């Protein structure tokens with residue numbers, strides 16, 4: 001049986017992040033290592049984390065020396081992220097990318113690396129990607145980490161199908177892909193050069 005949960009409302013996520021037993025999952029060191037290696041993430045660059053949740057991935061990017069803003073539609077998550085990670089180079093903003101106008105902080109051509117870690121499939125993907133191409137610098141990178149639903153053994157349907165993942169590769173100057181989980185159930189895309 002597959003369970004299809006593609007929740008969109010901030011209230012849904014607020015409930016999850018309000019639960020005292022919400023799991024704060026540490027990010028394995030190899031994941032951030034591969035991210036840095038494949039994207040060329042470097043100190044001083046501007047990075048954005050979309051659907052940042054409790055902000056641990058944004059925190060890891062900040063530890064690479066990047067200036068990072070994490071956005072999430074859940075005010076509860078953002079408040080907790082601010083409490084958990086206090087760093088000058090790290091900022092957290094409540095924003096719903098499906099329902100609200102583009103935040104002023106996301107100016108055209110201003111972002112070196114934009115990351116969506118387990119969050120892209122919750123958004124209106126086609127519309128969002130048009131905006132992402134505008135926000136990125138000419139040499140900027142969109143880094144996507146997602147579960148591949150075809151390859152998940154537990155029947156969960158949270159993530160993207162292999163077909164949807166492959167469709168994301170088109171229209172970029174360069175694209176690269178690597179598996180975050182050795183069985184391919186979690187994959188990462190590195191899409192560089194938003195204008196082809």
Ligand SMILES: C[S@@+](CC[C@H](N)C(=O)[O-])C[C@H]1O[C@@H](n2cnc3c(N)ncnc32)[C@H](O)[C@@H]1O
Nearest residue numbers: 013051052053072073074096097098117119122
């Ligand atoms: C599965 S969690 C991933 C959290 C974090 N990136 C991680 O890797 O642990 C998906 C996140 O996307 C956020 N999200 C979902 N829809 C959103 C939207 N329309 N705008 C902004 N954030 C959204 C949720 O609040 C949630 O924190």
